[in-house]
Amino acid sequence: MPTNNKTELIPVTETKAAKAPKAPALPDAQTVTFVKHWTDRLFSFRVTRPASLRFRSGEFVMIGLMDDPDPNTGKQKPLLRAYSIASPSWDEELEFYSIKVQDGPLTSRLQHIQPGDEIILRPKPVGTLVHDALLPGHRVWFFATGTGIAPFASLLRDPQTYEDYDEVILTHTCREVGELQYGKELIENIRTDEMLAELMGEGFHEKLKYYPTTTREESPKMGRITDLLRSGEVYTDLGVEPIKPETDRAMICGNLAFNLELKEMLEEMGLEEGANSDPKQYVVEKAFLD
Ligand SMILES: Cc1cc2nc3c(=O)[nH]c(=O)nc-3n(C[C@H](O)[C@H](O)[C@H](O)COP(=O)(O)OP(=O)(O)OC[C@H]3O[C@@H](n4cnc5c(N)ncnc54)[C@H](O)[C@@H]3O)c2cc1C
Numbered sequence: 470m471p472t473n474n475k476t477e478l479i480p481v482t483e484t485k486a487a488k489a490p491k492a493p494a495l496p497d498a499q500t501v502t503f504v505k506h507w508t509d510r511l512f513s514f515r516v517t518r519p520a521s522l523r524f525r526s527g528e529f530v531m532i533g534l535m536d537d538p539d540p541n542t543g544k545q546k547p548l549l550r551a552y553s554i555a556s557p558s559w560d561e562e563l564e565f566y567s568i569k570v571q572d573g574p575l576t577s578r579l580q581h582i583q584p585g586d587e588i589i590l591r592p593k594p595v596g597t598l599v600h601d602a603l604l605p606g607h608r609v610w611f612f613a614t615g616t617g618i619a620p621f622a623s624l625l626r627d628p629q630t631y632e633d634y635d636e637v638i639l640t641h642t643c644r645e646v647g648e649l650q651y652g653k654e655l656i657e658n659i660r661t662d663e664m665l666a667e668l669m670g671e672g673f674h675e676k677l678k679y680y681p682t683t684t685r686e687e688s689p690k691m692g693r694i695t696d697l698l699r700s701g702e703v704y705t706d707l708g709v710e711p712i713k714p715e716t717d718r719a720m721i722c723g724n725l726a727f728n729l730e731l732k733e734m735l736e737e738m739g740l741e742e743g744a745n746s747d748p749k750q751y752v753v754e755k756a757f758l759d
């Protein structure tokens with residue numbers, strides 16, 4: 470669930486922990502507290518947060534389950550994958566937004582987790598999609614495809630995002646309308662959640678602009694964000710100035726082809742790629758390998 474809005478009606482696909490989490494038995498185990506299935510390919514879940522875990526909004530960790538026992542030795546090994554933390558760094562729990570790959574070693578099983586189950590979480594957060602990797606600017610763009618929205622779900626709920634920038638723009642491109650729902654509810658919650666307003670200051674969300682698009686199913690805005698930037702449609706639709714290195718900062722998270730195409734476009738606009746150790750105008754991270 471994008472925020473802790475407890476007044477929301479809970480659809481049948483959401484499941485919450487009925488009782489207090491039991492003591493972890495796995496190494497680095499955390500207990501699942503909430504699961505929501507968004508489509509047949511996407512779900513989100515929340516887990517308990519290790520008391521010692523500190524992370525910067527936008528970072529990722531390795532999470533997973535124990536693999537099936539080795540047929541010869543009977544031993545089990547952890548089966549881990551990189552996952553962006555979708556919750557902000559101040560949240561008492563951790564949220565993740567996940568794909569379900571039907572024959573995927575991890576997600577073919579992870580998709581069946583229920584509140585009260587345990588997952589493995591290695592508490593070593595890393596990543597490039599962090600404020601520290603960008604120079605100060607006037608406006609920040611968060612460009613996502615698919616589950617690449619996850620690190621931005623964290624950053625969009627971090628007060629620093631609104632302290633550092635006068636304008637914050639999230640673009641999210643998916644194939645189908647249903648795949649936009651997590652982001653849509655995230656934005657709705659950010660705009661209405663009283664706790665966030667208290668934390669970030671009344672009216673903070675007026676800085677936030679949201680630009681969802683689909684490519685393979687009819688929706689109010691169709692097309693790849695790269696094409697919409699090239700044609701200038703994004704700027705016209707949002708009523709904003711075109712991207713320039715003096716004012717704009719960007720973070721990119723999506724499939725490889727999207728990352729590479731957008732990276733090239735930003736470079737042509739004069740933005741340079743930054744890193745934790747060398748902050749510049751934009752940063753990029755894969756939402757999944759290949
Ligand atoms: C830095 C980083 C952060 C990541 N963060 C997330 C995240 O927040 N949420 C998430 O769902 N995944 C994320 N991933 C992908 C994740 O690590 C796994 O690949 C994914 O959970 C599938 O695991 P699997 O073992 O089931 O299949 P894998 O064997 O890992 O993948 C099988 C195939 O499924 C496709 N695939 C994998 N992940 C995705 C995806 N997210 N969207 C669309 N297609 C995919 C790819 O074609 C891949 O070759 C991230 C990957 C990286 C490198």
Ligand SMILES: NC(=O)c1ccc[n+]([C@@H]2O[C@H](COP(=O)([O-])OP(=O)(O)OC[C@H]3O[C@@H](n4cnc5c(N)ncnc54)[C@H](OP(=O)(O)O)[C@@H]3O)[C@@H](O)[C@H]2O)c1
Nearest residue numbers: 614615642643644645683684685693694695724726727730
């Ligand atoms: N989404 C589904 O319904 C679905 C169903 C079954 C299997 N899969 C498989 O799952 C994997 C991931 O699918 P996904 O839909 O999550 O992610 P994806 O293929 O990475 O696509 C996500 C979005 O990114 C867009 N995109 C792709 N390349 C781009 C580029 N160079 N520049 C700008 N935008 C770009 C896509 O537009 P385009 O549509 O124009 O490519 C789509 O809107 C794929 O291997 C796919 O075959 C997906």
